Amino acid sequence: MLRLSQTQLKILEECPRKFQHSYLELLATTASPEHKEKLTWGSHFHLLMQQRELGLPIEFIIQQDPELGRCVAAFINTAPELFANSENSDSLRDSYASRIFRQAEHPRTLIFQDYLFTVIYDLLIAEPNAAQILDWKTYPRPQKSKWIAESWQTRLYLYVLVETSDYSPEQVSMTYWFVQLQGEEPPQKLTFDYNQTEHDRTKQDLTHLLQQLTDWRQRYTDKGEFLPQVEISSNLCDSCQFATRCNRTPDTKTPSPYLPAETPTDWLPNLAIIDEIFI
Numbered sequence: 679m680l681r682l683s684q685t686q687l688k689i690l691e692e693c694p695r696k697f698q699h700s701y702l703e704l705l706a707t708t709a710s711p712e713h714k715e716k717l718t719w720g721s722h723f724h725l726l727m728q729q730r731e732l733g734l735p736i737e738f739i740i741q742q743d744p745e746l747g748r749c750v751a752a753f754i755n756t757a758p759e760l761f762a763n764s765e766n767s768d769s770l771r772d773s774y775a776s777r778i779f780r781q782a783e784h785p786r787t788l789i790f791q792d793y794l795f796t797v798i799y800d801l802l803i804a805e806p807n808a809a810q811i812l813d814w815k816t817y818p819r820p821q822k823s824k825w826i827a828e829s830w831q832t833r834l835y836l837y838v839l840v841e842t843s844d845y846s847p848e849q850v851s852m853t854y855w856f857v858q859l860q861g862e863e864p865p866q867k868l869t870f871d872y873n874q875t876e877h878d879r880t881k882q883d884l885t886h887l888l889q890q891l892t893d894w895r896q897r898y899t900d901k902g903e904f905l906p907q908v909e910i911s912s913n914l915c916d917s918c919q920f921a922t923r924c925n926r927t928p929d930t931k932t933p934s935p936y937l938p939a940e941t942p943t944d945w946l947p948n949l950a951i952i953d954e955i956f957i
């Protein structure tokens with residue numbers, strides 16, 4: 679059973695050949711220092727929020743990185759309601775308020791066809807009649823919200839929650855918080871509600887995409903057939919790390935079904951695009 683995440687779905691939909699290189703062959707170039715720095719900052723922020731949710735001290739981390747501390751303080755000031763009940767974590771009491779379940783880095787899994795989906799919610803707040811998925815983003819809020827609404831992260835996270843709980847689609851929502859400060863602007867948020875129509879659409883799209891993947895993997899394994907490449911006209915190849923391997927660099931935009939005879943020595947397992955893995 680192949681384990682999949684929203685990142686793999688995104689890549690599979692964008693370019694099946696990229697999925698092949700990344701996840702069937704585990705090839706990639708190294709991430710740039712700037713990209714690594716952003717990843718590190720993001721993982722520190724997530725760790726800090728998790729520690730805070732668990733009631734562990736965070737002062738030491740903030741002292742090491744004042745900018746991180748400033749972002750966390752601004753976030754808590756902007757959305758105090760999110761943190762008001764955190765001390766009730768994992769407790770069961772008689773009142774309605776204490777029947778709220780909340781957990782940072784909350785993992786869920788779902789088997790769909792022959793695939794195992796794993797999602798990790800940065801924070802899940804589950805009340806008796808409603809549940810919110812919260813996600814921290816360390817890049818600026820996009821001008822248009824459509825692409826994030828249509829992203830596999832939004833669609834898969836909501837789908838998995840409904841499929842693995844008693845909540846109806848109308849009872850769940852997903853909110854992104856864009857926590858890195860932009861000048862004097864406070865942290866921004868985007869909330870997406872859910873409904874049965876969206877749930878059915880996601881199921882249909884997943885079914886179709888995974889049936890294709892099963893077919894492609896079968897042919898890749900049995901006959902050595904490569905997964906399809908995206909159309910050149912999409913311009914995705916221009917910024918793709920596999921452009922050389924695919925003969926799609928700007929000066930060699932000739933599609934080739936053949937791989938180089940040998941794997942270049944500077945190709946490494948693609949750690950940068952492997953999703954968060956919970957322990």
Ligand code: SF4
Nearest residue numbers: 693907915918921924
């Ligand atoms: S270079 Fe183009 S065809 Fe090749 S993996 Fe990247 S996006 Fe796909």
